[in-house]
Amino acid sequence: MSFFNNAKTVLQQNIREYGMYIALFVIMAIFTITTGGTFISSRNIVNLVNQTGYIAVLAVGMTLVIIIRHIDLSVGFLGGFLGAVAAIAMVQWHFPVYAAIPLTLALGILAGLITAFLVAQMKIPAFVATLAGWLIYRGAILVVTESTGTIVIPDETFNAIGNGFIPDIPGLEAFLPGVHKLTLIIGIIAIILFVISEINSRKKKEAYNFEVLPNDMFIIKLIFMASLVGGITWLLAGYQGLSWTAVVVLVVVIIYHFITTQTVLGRHIYAVGGNPEAAELSGINVKKITYIVFGSMGMLSALSGILFASRLQSATTTAGSLWELDAIAAAFIGGVSPAGGIGKVAGSIIGALVMLSLTSGMNLMGIGISYQYIARGAVLAAAVIFDVTTRNRGK
Amino acid sequence: MNAPLLEMKNITKEFPGVKALDNVSFQVAQGEIHCLVGENGAGKSTLMKVLSGVYPHGSYSGDVLFGGEVQRFNGISDSEKVGIAIIYQELAQFPELTVYENIFLGHEIKTGFLMDWNETIKRATEILKKVKLDVNPALKIKDLGVGKRQLVEIAKALSKDVKLLILDEPTAALNEVDSENLLNLLRDLKHHGVTCILISHKLKEVIQIADTVTVLRDGQTICTLSAQQGQVSEQILIKNMVGREIDNIYPRRERGQTGEVVLEVRNWNAYDPNAGRAVLKDVNFNLRKGEIIGFSGLIGSGRTELALSIFGNPDGYHLNGELYVKGEQKRFGHPRDAIDAGVAYATEDRKGDGLILIQDVKQNITLANLREIAEQGVVDNNAEVKVANEYKTSLNIKTPTVEQKVSNLSGGNQQKVCLGKWLFVKPEVLILDEPTRGIDVGAKYEIYTIMTRLVEQGMSIIMISSELPEVLGMSDRVYVVASGKIAGELPIAEATQEKIMHLATN
Structure with missing residues (x-):
């Protein structure tokens, strides 16, 4: 009986944290059934990840922006515009791809800093400042694509970011044919690292006599997470392996997860969001944090634009529309608090996966776009209602 | 004498603890013009909130009689x-x-559903x-x-056919001339039959205008004069307002010892561009090693502004004057600079700007000095946990673990977390x-x-207290x-x- 009691208390105490994982799981399970297994096929999952990529990186940046109590509406068209700039740099200015990408990222940072200047220095509400940006970048896309229309990108290296896969280890073709070995190895290493770090942190907590999960629950959590990562790895390895988009997203998530959870900068960001006045009086330069967060948002917008342009192998006039809303929705579904100070990068990624799973699943089921919007809206509302009602429970 | 217009009988109001x-x-x-006086926290505002219905009937015990009838107000609109x-002192205007x-x-004056602006303007005039x-x-x-806004507020009250007008510290933000005008107006209204309760810290004013004075202290009526x-005289008022023996809750300590000057402020002026007024005027003071200096004064007298103007000036006052820390002239541009200078x-x-309530005890304690543990x-x-636990023990912060959110702590323990945060720098x-x-x-205690322990270890403390x-x-x-x-x-x-x-008060 104690097993079920443990399970109950753990679930009750962490319902918010685990809620979105469970939601993602349920959504995926439903679509797997309704599509007769197509949804969970390797091919579809790989596509899903590749399509989520550009929204996922935006959601990561948006998480920080919302944590410090702001919003950025301009990220979608900024991303679309900078994707076009990257295309123009390569096609018209003949920049090599290794120069075009850094240039684009740098322009993204610059755009973010301009937003930060308006918000932090001029004290313009972020909603208004970035709405202006939304319009400006929308116009800017049209300006740069006006003469040419869609700009086709011929560069194979660039296009591989959105469409290519990491190479497999050569010389192992005989072993496990049809399975991507390097992906498998990366997945196994990830699981091992995860298990080791969980056990280590548990040991440290025990050394300090902190409350830890009961043993059985801890093991279940490890098994659950390991099989989740393992399952996804197996699915990916069964197709063409890890895509470059997935690698980019993973790197971004790992870096941002590390910054937000382990560094002084991360602490300062949460402090500014939790109580800007108290943060200022504690010696934290709130303006500086605002610049950093919007600067990073701008850079990620650029990255998002690169991912998108690369996936389409071209820069289009419509790139960027509604990205910002998907990113904001992903962040809220992932448990970021609109009041500021609360939210996790990993949560927002799950939120992005939820949104994209919905789209992908409904596409496979042949549901029309009109009902897709309604369903996504309902899920967003439900997620936030869940978040608000569970916030004051537990500890 | 007629039956009183207002009678509040045996009012008891408790807050948790x-x-x-x-x-x-x-x-x-x-x-009559009835003045209500007492120290900060004596219970004046609470009593007026009971009277006006901010604290609804049932949340206190006792009776409120107005015009001879028992009233049960459930909100300001009832009263x-x-x-x-x-x-109120902070005017609720648009x-x-x-x-x-x-x-x-x-x-609003309406004809049907529509505003009658002409009539409104006529009546307002x-x-x-x-x-x-x-x-x-x-x-x-x-x-x-500010003075004219105050008068508009009174006009608003008159437009509602007021019988009893309550003014909470109306002259606190006014200059001499405006104060004088206001007092004259109150006298004038009295002749027109408006009864008035005036809460004031300025005893001179009270003596000038009051027919009757009630003194409150520690939530009790001390006397009615x-x-x-x-x-009514200044001496009698002050005696009744403060007449309390100092309890023995202050630890013994050799006082009045002097060390070298660690902080000094000379000809310090501050102008607040947001409020559009000077908040500090020619302030001079010094602080010596190992001593506690007390800053006393009424609420709004400029004590907090003084502290902020020294501590990196986060509100962006225009400053003028000299600040010395350990003999060196300084001007801090950000709280960080002040913290770095000790x-x-x-x-x-x-709760407003001290702690981050949604974060836990350890995060709050280390916030101002994360470098130390990074x-x-x-x-x-x-x-971080180790540091937080050290302060939990040394300051006796009552919390199950340092991973508890500060919003779950009692006021006293929150204050200790604040102290811990600043001691850690x-x-x-x-x-x-x-x-x-x-x-x-x-x-x-x-x-x-x-x-006491801190100053004995050589720290210097400025204590602002009401x-x-x-x-x-x-x-x-x-x-x-x-007044700054x-x-x-x-x-x-x-x-x-x-x-x-x-x-x-002078």
Whole structure:
């Protein structure tokens, strides 16, 4: 009986944290059934990840922006515009791809800093400042694509970011044919690292006599997470392996997860969001944090634009529309608090996966776009209602 | 004498852990100006909130009789209906609306569903004449000075056919001339049959205008004095306001010892561009090693502004003057600079700008000095827990673990977390703004003990406090602040509650 009691208390105490994982799981399970297994096929999952990529990186940046109590509406068209700039740099200015990408990222940072200047220095509400940006970048896309229309990108290296896969280890073709070995190895290493770090942190907590999960629950959590990562790895390895988009997203998530959870900068960001006045009086330069967060948002917008342009192998006039809303929705579904100070990068990624799973699943089921919007809206509302009602429970 | 217009009988109002009003009785006769005086926290505002219905019937015990009838107010609108109007120190006005819109806000003059603007303006003009305010009623409130805004607020009350007008510290933000005008107006209204309750800290004013004075202290009615019978004088008022023995909750310490000067401020002026007024005028003071100086004064006298102007000036005042820390001239551009120079400031508003309530105890304690527990920008979580636990033990913070959210802690323990945060930056000068506000006696004693330990270890403390017993019980020297100026400096041997009150109210 104690097993079920443990399970109950753990679930009750962490319902918010685990809620979105469970939601993602349920959504995926439903679509797997309704599509007769197509949804969970390797091919579809790989596509899903590749399509989520550009929204996922935006959601990561948006998480920080919302944590410090702001919003950025301009990220979608900024991303679309900078994707076009990257295309123009390569096609018209003949920049090599290794120069075009850094240039684009740098322009993204610059755009973010301009937003930060308006918000932090001029004290313009972020909603208004970035709405202006939304319009400006929308116009800017049209300006740069006006003469040419869609700009086709011929560069194979660039296009591989959105469409290519990491190479497999050569010389192992005989072993496990049809399975991507390097992906498998990366997945196994990830699981091992995860298990080791969980056990280590548990040991440290025990050394300090902190409350830890009961043993059985801890093991279940490890098994659950390991099989989740393992399952996804197996699915990916069964197709063409890890895509470059997935690698980019993973790197971004790992870096941002590390910054937000382990560094002084991360602490300062949460402090500014939790109580800007108290943060200022504690010696934290709130303006500086605002610049950093919007600067990073701008850079990620650029990255998002690169991912998108690369996936389409071209820069289009419509790139960027509604990205910002998907990113904001992903962040809220992932448990970021609109009041500021609360939210996790990993949560927002799950939120992005939820949104994209919905789209992908409904596409496979042949549901029309009109009902897709309604369903996504309902899920967003439900997620936030869940978040608000569970916030004051537990500890 | 007729039956009193207002009678409050045996009012008791409790908050968790505090008895704000203890069996208070209070009577106001028809047509008089009745002043209510007492120290900060004596219960004046609470009593007025009971009267106006902010604290609804049932949340207190005792009876409120108005015009001879027992009243059960459930909100301000109920008390307004019978003719009670209250004007708070912080005016509840709409700066972007016009004078006439403000006057009739909430009881608009309508024909059918539509506003009757012509009638509104006509009536507003008449009422403005009554309060002797000669302004165009179409002006926006934000274009008027504080004194005139006050008059508009009174006009609003008159427009509602007020029988009892309550003014909470109406002259606190006014200059001499505006204050004088206001008092004259009150006298004039009295002749027109309006009864008035005036809450004021300015005793001169009280003596000038009051027919009757009621003194509150520690939530109890101390006495009711009649001016006609010559009972109202400054001495009598002060004696009744403070008449409390200093309890023995202050730890013993050799006081008045002097070390070298660690912080000094000379000819310090501050102008607040947001409020559009000077908040500090020619302030001079110094702080020596190992001493506690008390900053006493009324609320709004400029003590917090002084602390902030020294501590990196986060509100962006225009500063003028000299600041020396350990003999070196400094000007801090950000709280960070002040912290780096060894100056810490624990704010008066713990929840508002002191703590991050949604974060846990350890995160709050380390917030101002994360560098100490970080290597190359990466926080050592174990070191953080260790530090937090050290302060949990040494400050006796009552929390199950340091991973508890601060919002779940009691006021006293939150204050200790604040203290912990500032002690962790290892300051030489610690500014404590109302360090014991809103916490119980036990926790107060602990805070005093900690402060004593700190100065014995060589720290210097500036204590801003509105509680006179605390100032007298803890300080080596007392500076009295009034209207942004240092009104006087008293060595502890010479300081008495009466002297401080006298300086603060003049």
